[in-house]
Amino acid sequence: MSNMTTEAPVNTFLPGGRRRHRKPRQNGTGNGLRRALVLAMAVPVASTALAAPSAFAADKTVGAAAKTDDLDATDQRMASNLETRVLDQRLGLNVSGVVVDADSDTTVWGHNASTALMPASNAKLATSTAALTVLGPHHRFTTKVVYGHGALTLVGGGDRTLTTADLAELAKTAVAGLKAAGLTSVKVAVDDSLFPEPTLAAGWNDGYYPDTVAPVRALVVDGHGVQDTSIDAGQVFAKQLAAEGVTVDGDVTRATVGPGDVPVARHRSAPLKEIVHTMLKHSDNNIAETLLRMTALAAGRPATFEGGTEVVRQVLTRVYGVSLDNFELYDGSGLSRADRIPAATLAQILELLTQHRYAHTLGSILDGLPVAGEAGSTLGPEYGRFDDANSKCAVGKVHAKTGTLTGAVALSGLTQGKDGRWKVFSFVENGSTVDPNAIKDAMDDLAATVNGCYA
Structure with missing residues (x-):
């Protein structure tokens, strides 16, 4: 879903048009x-x-x-x-x-x-x-990119509708900042600390994941059914950075954003109702x-x-x-x-x-x-x-x-x-x-x- 959306009217039908007036219970204001x-x-x-x-x-x-x-x-x-x-x-x-x-x-x-x-x-x-x-x-979920200590960190914000196209836009914005600072290489990390473990619920069968449901993490791209959606999203982000001419050093790792990290890009999801x-x-x-x-x-x-x-x-x-x-x-x-x-x-x-x-x-x-x-x-x-x-x-x-x-x-x-x-x-x-x-x-x-x- 794109954050550039036209809000469609809700309630294409609304039952109860002939309803009588309902009086709330005395203790229910x-x-x-x-x-x-x-x-x-x-x-x-x-x-x-x-x-x-x-x-x-x-x-x-x-x-x-x-x-x-x-x-x-x-x-x-x-x-x-x-x-x-x-x-x-x-x-x-x-x-x-x-x-x-x-x-x-x-x-x-x-x-x-x-x-x-x-x-x-x-x-x-x-x-x-x-x-x-x-x-x-009308709530929207935000995915961020921050820079610090030679690394760009993709920060999961609970947007399960994030796409490769969205990561491409984040990468383009981040690379513009890197180049302005004279940087041509960067490490890539992911921060999915918004959701603590466990990633699997009580009562889930082993055969459910990752296809029927993936282990629950705060970062995912294109709804990929993989065991580690966060690292997977970081890898897709790294490819988008490379496509913009930036060298990615090493493998994608996990990190936790610190107070000194600088925000460089963000993406907002479509509204929750959509x-x-x-x-x-x-x-x-x-x-x-x-x-x-x-x-x-x-x-x-x-x-x-x-x-x-x-x-x-x-x-x-x-x-x-x-x-x-x-x-x-x-x-x-x-x-x-x-x-x-x-x-x-x-x-x-x-x-x-x-x-x-x-x-x-x-x-x-x-x-x-x-x-x-x-x-x-x-x-x-x-x-x-x-x-x-x-x-x-x-x-x-x-x-x-x-x-x-x-x-x-x-x-x-x-x-x-x-x-x-x-x-x-x-x-x-x-x-x-x-x-x-x-x-x-x-x-x-x-x-x-x-x-x-x-x-």
Whole structure:
């Protein structure tokens, strides 16, 4: 991503246009929430639009189906269909699911909704919410180059979108300074001390890295899946320096910038809202893990897995009133096989996106959700999504975050129901032994059922 970007408007659609006015709970004023959060952990909440906890969070019916008599005819039929289709053998026996009418805050249907299962990449919804809230949607990450003791040091600033072209611009600026000082050779070092160890999370399989996720460091270029992304980025930077006519002495090494080092160049990333949008569309594990650590730092916590997940929990509960019953999070991407999140909690997070007061802060999550049939996203035809006889009717109508691990498939999002009202849904299954593509087809069928096109 370039830092020379045109900011696109967020919220290409905003559910809940016909919503009734929501009264905040008596103890939930915006200033009170922010004060509580700051006092608890010094989180700089980004937007004054954050008011009270979600009205959904106080809904006592979450996790249980509403009484049939309280539903209109279309919701009754949808709930009845879901009750049957959630028993699809492809989904196995361990399924958590919930559907909420976003306009009325009514739980239309629930099936083991409070049961905590491996959420896979649905965990990125929690990470994104915390990052945007703490850092703010317009935050940019900075990569610097400093000079001292005969060396140029590339300093990682947590920008997981840094490219070779960006390093080329940094090199050009740095070389101009070197030549002005009469220098024609230099050593190259990298400083990635922003992120302490460990670089791997609890619950990650050995087979994950470096392809599925790289060991988490503060410096990387072109999203390279390598064991040491920092040294790799330094090597790319060294090649750019050489291309500008400067001799690089020796191998790239690690260093820590000192007070006497002189800043010579810097690059700023695109705004966080664009990075979140990209991360969700492609379910980028590496971006998610970097955002977790940068969120921790901004909240005054160590840039570790533990620091980041602590901030996620605090933001969800103290700012938005999301229930964290049975919630366990060990990373930012959802790759950890120790993560556990109920469908009810995922739905509460998504329900925030239907409220206008959160549009400024969380709008890029809404726009970043893959759309059924959207090429280039994780719900695109290249992944075989929404292409069977039952679900293809929902192409273009379902906006949802995917999640896939061995033994876990999830789909959580929003769609406009047959009654014209926006529905928030979450489906998570663990333990099915059938082909993962068959499981995904069954999940797509459930989403199409919520939409009402699969009646």
